[in-house]
Amino acid sequence: MSSGEIPFWAEILASVLLVSGAAITLIGTCGLLRLKTFYDRVHAPTLGTTLGTVFVVAASMIYFLALGNRFVLHELLIVIFVTVTTPITLLVLVRAAQFRDEFEGERALKEAAKNNHSGREESHERP
Amino acid sequence: MSAVLILSITAAQILLGFAMVPAAYRILWGPRAQDRIIGFDSLYVSAMLLLVTFGIRSGSTLYFEAALIIALIGFVGTMALAKFLLRGEVIE
Numbered sequence: 001m002s003s004g005e006i007p008f009w010a011e012i013l014a015s016v017l018l019v020s021g022a023a024i025t026l027i028g029t030c031g032l033l034r035l036k037t038f039y040d041r042v043h044a045p046t047l048g049t050t051l052g053t054v055f056v057v058a059a060s061m062i063y064f065l066a067l068g069n070r071f072v073l074h075e076l077l078i079v080i081f082v083t084v085t086t087p088i089t090l091l092v093l094v095r096a097a098q099f100r101d102e103f104e105g106e107r108a109l110k111e112a113a114k115n116n117h118s119g120r121e122e123s124h125e126r127p
Numbered sequence: 128m129s130a131v132l133i134l135s136i137t138a139a140q141i142l143l144g145f146a147m148v149p150a151a152y153r154i155l156w157g158p159r160a161q162d163r164i165i166g167f168d169s170l171y172v173s174a175m176l177l178l179v180t181f182g183i184r185s186g187s188t189l190y191f192e193a194a195l196i197i198a199l200i201g202f203v204g205t206m207a208l209a210k211f212l213l214r215g216e217v218i219e
Contacts, residue, residue, distance in 0.1 A: 008129075015135035018180065022142035025176060029169050032149040038161055045150070045169035049176075056139070056176045060183050060191075063132075067186065074191060078179070078198055082172065085202040089168055089209070096212035097161040 010066035014059040021055025024048055038097055046086050053082045136184050143177045164208045171201035 028048010035041045061075045150173060153166025175197045182190030 006128075011129055011132045014183070015131050018139040018183070019135050019142070022139035022146070022176070022180075025173060026142045026146040029146045029149045029173065032153050032166060032169065038159065038165075041153075041162065042165055045165060045172075049169055049172040053172065053176060056179050060179050063183050074195075075179075078175070078191075078195055081195075081198050081202070085198075089202065089205050092206060092209040092213070093161055093164060093168075096209045097159075099213055100159075100161070 006063065006066035010062055014063045014066075017055045017059035017062065021052045021059065024055060025052030028052060039094065042090055042094055042097075046090050050083060050086050054079055133184075136180055139180050140177060143173050143180065146173045160212055161209075164205060164212070167208070168201070168205050171197055171204075175201070 025048055028045050028051075031044020031048065032041055035044060057075045057079050061072050064075075065072045147170055150166045150170035154163050154170065157163040157166055175194045178190045178194040178197065182188075182194070
């Protein structure tokens with residue numbers, strides 16, 4: 001436990017920010033279970049975790065600012081880093097998923113065409 | 128530290144722990160590789176927030192450093208996995 005005491009409004013503010021940030025993160029990751037396709041699922045955790053990170057880190061900043069024993073601006077590093085890197089992750093991941101889907105779609109299409117062609121040759125049905 | 132803050136920190140830790148469950152489900156039973164990667168991404172962000180709440184509870188700087196390192200290394204890992212998905216299929 002920490003040694004110092006902080007004012008009451010700071011505790012209330014930090015508590016509200018902590019619980020709401022954790023709840024937003026939980027809602028965001030519940031989207032991983034509920035949504036059907038990958039392109040739907042990729043939005044939910046990124047949105048939820050970004051806002052949840054901002055709230056939880058703001059609670060930490062308020063608590064340590066009221067406690068007054070530490071330089072607070074370090075926590076802004078986490079906020080800036082998560083806010084910058086999450087869209088990059090989403091972009092690259094969706095591009096990879098789209099590439100894989102297109103690749104497998106092409107391959108599946110070719111195989112289907114080949115099977116269809118050989119099947120037609122066996123059964124002697126010409127279009 | 129009063130009882131309100133301790134209670135809310137405990138509630139936030141429980142909520143973040145439950146937030147890890149869908150991410151772990153996507154890692155273990157994701158239908159495809161990109162589902163596993165997005166599960167890993169949300170899992171490390173939840174772990175980082177959990178470390179921030181541990182830092183508030185203990186009042187030390189050590190947890191914050193660990194959270195920052197998790198954010199850095201997790202981003203690098205996710206980018207490497209996504210790049211592998213993007214390029215590994217080309218060679219195949």
